[in-house]
Amino acid sequence: MSTHALPAGRATGGARPSRPLPPGVPPKQLLRWFRDMLLIREFEVRTMQAYQEKKIGGFCHVYIGQEAVAVGCVAATRPEDPMITAYRDHGHALARGMAARHCMAEMFGKIGGCAKGKGGSMHMFDRANNLFGGHGIVGAQTPVGAGLAFATKYEDEVIRGGTSDRVTLCFLGDGALNQGAFHEALNLAGLLDLPVIYVVENNGYSMGTSIERGTTMAHDLSVKAAAYGIDAIEVDGLDVIAVYEEMHAFVEKCRRTSRPGFVDMKTYRFKGHSMSDPRKYRTRDEEAHFEAGDPIGKLERALVAAGVIDEPGVGVLMDSVREEVRESIRWSDASPLPGVEELHHDVYVERWGPYTGTSLPEMLREEGTR
Numbered sequence: 001m002s003t004h005a006l007p008a009g010r011a012t013g014g015a016r017p018s019r020p021l022p023p024g025v026p027p028k029q030l031l032r033w034f035r036d037m038l039l040i041r042e043f044e045v046r047t048m049q050a051y052q053e054k055k056i057g058g059f060c061h062v063y064i065g066q067e068a069v070a071v072g073c074v075a076a077t078r079p080e081d082p083m084i085t086a087y088r089d090h091g092h093a094l095a096r097g098m099a100a101r102h103c104m105a106e107m108f109g110k111i112g113g114c115a116k117g118k119g120g121s122m123h124m125f126d127r128a129n130n131l132f133g134g135h136g137i138v139g140a141q142t143p144v145g146a147g148l149a150f151a152t153k154y155e156d157e158v159i160r161g162g163t164s165d166r167v168t169l170c171f172l173g174d175g176a177l178n179q180g181a182f183h184e185a186l187n188l189a190g191l192l193d194l195p196v197i198y199v200v201e202n203n204g205y206s207m208g209t210s211i212e213r214g215t216t217m218a219h220d221l222s223v224k225a226a227a228y229g230i231d232a233i234e235v236d237g238l239d240v241i242a243v244y245e246e247m248h249a250f251v252e253k254c255r256r257t258s259r260p261g262f263v264d265m266k267t268y269r270f271k272g273h274s275m276s277d278p279r280k281y282r283t284r285d286e287e288a289h290f291e292a293g294d295p296i297g298k299l300e301r302a303l304v305a306a307g308v309i310d311e312p313g314v315g316v317l318m319d320s321v322r323e324e325v326r327e328s329i330r331w332s333d334a335s336p337l338p339g340v341e342e343l344h345h346d347v348y349v350e351r352w353g354p355y356t357g358t359s360l361p362e363m364l365r366e367e368g369t370r
Contacts, residue, residue: 006303010204011238011266012212013290016304019241021113027308031317032242033075034303036320037067040091043100046325047107047121049092051275055333056107058134060121063091065270068295069201070095072185072243076251082130082148085171086143087122088201088269089134092171097129100328105335112335117340139179142198145170146185149196153258167255167316168196173204177224190228197254197261198225201237207273208281225262237267238295259271270294 021030044062051060063070070091072251077083085092093103098114106113107121122136132148133140149168150234156164165252176182200221204211211218222232233250236242247263255259268290272279279287303309309317 011202011268011290012114012240013238013268013293015292016298016303018239019245020300021302021306021308024239025244026092029075030303030308033071033244034296034299034309035069035317035321036095037299039100039324040067040070040094042294042318042325043094043103043328044090046329047104048275049104049106049270052302057109058120058122059087060107060275061088061273062275063088063269065092065295065326066201066203066237066267067289068240068243068299069171069199069237069265069267072237072240073171073199073247075244076247077169080130080317081166081251082132082152082168083171084132084148085134085166086132086138086141086173086176087136088173089122092134093124093131096126096131098124098126098131100324101331102126105292105332106323108335109228109337110206110333110335111338111342112332116229116346117338118204118342118346135325139172139176139181142170142172142176142179142182142185144187145196146194147333148191149189149260151221153195158259164258165194165255166195167251168194169199169251170196171199171201173206174200174202174204174215174221175209176200177221178206183228185260186225186230186260190230193258194260195254195258197263199263201263201265201267203267203269203282205273208277212280221264222262230260230262231260232264234264234266237265238290238293238298240299265315273308286306289311291299295313306312 040063047060047062050056074095083092083096090103094100094183102112103124106115106117106119106124109117109120111117113124115123116227119125122134125131125133137144147169152166152168156162156166172182186198188194202211202221206214225232233246235246250261250263272289282306300314304311
């Protein structure tokens with residue numbers, strides 16, 4: 001596919017300049033975005049190597065090319081705002097604050113992982129940072145996203161008697177647009193005024209099927225939201241500055257009105273759908289076109305041009321990131337495998353009202369005697 005034949009509605013890519021640096025963001029924060037994007041990129045490159053070395057089993061989907069989406073969206077929210085995502089989730093976990101070692105150990109199936117090695121690549125979960133997991137079933141996270149928004153609103157307004165100001169971000173791929181659960185979730189969100197924003201990471205492909213072949217009105221995804229009375233915006237997901245500025249305004253609007261939102265986040269994955277994908281459905285010309293607009297390089301050029309960092313400083317940051325990721329692999333290699341006793345842990349609620357330490361079956365039996 002030539003650069004002049006990209007279908008309408010796709011990310012445009014190419015070596016376009018980044019937006020000007022946002023004046024209200026301190027240089028220290030801009031450098032943090034840059035480092036976070038570098039960390040995600042290096043982490044995913046090492047993840048691919050570890051997968052090829054058979055240290056990681058099962059499915060594995062890397063986030064290379066989409067780093068600006070997770071980093072920009074996290075920057076546009078508050079730490080107390082819940083987030084939930086799909087199975088391409090390592091980038092979201094790292095952007096939200098998960099330590100690289102806990103993320104890598106989870107993929108290695110080790111006890112030091114964020115879910116004690118029980119979830120693997122597709123199920124990153126970090127309660128401390130309000131990341132409510134990656135989810136392996138396409139679209140399964142979308143009703144849970146609505147539920148998280150309902151829970152925060154209920155807790156803030158009914159239990160605490162205050163005003164709800166938390167916003168939930170629910171990430172999904174463009175393939176999930178055609179799942180029934182997604183439409184049910186949008187209907188409830190619109191009906192119940194739930195403060196949830198559905199961020200479609202529109203990388204143009206549902207596995208190997210282009211969005212134009214699998215989704216009606218692919219050139220204008222806002223119609224999906226309009227059907228449920230939900231406001232929608234389109235964002236250049238290959239520019240972290242654009243993501244931050246437009247998402248921050250949209251998040252604050254959702255926070256102020258306690259209404260849902262929908263984002264067509266136009267991006268591109270530089271690698272295949274998963275580690276087993278040979279990418280035969282894409283041409284090298286198309287891939288080269290988007291790689292020329294690498295979001296990391298775009299931010300680096302903007303920071304250097306503005307005098308926020310110089311070339312030696314970029315090298316120092318990259319060395320720091322490489323060492324952090326190398327350490328995460330060493331730590332994961334040394335972390336033990338989960339013991340057999342872990343089969344019995346984390347399978348029931350530790351505290352449920354008066355039933356502290358009671359298993360769910362025991363709780364239900366006790367309830368049945370009342």
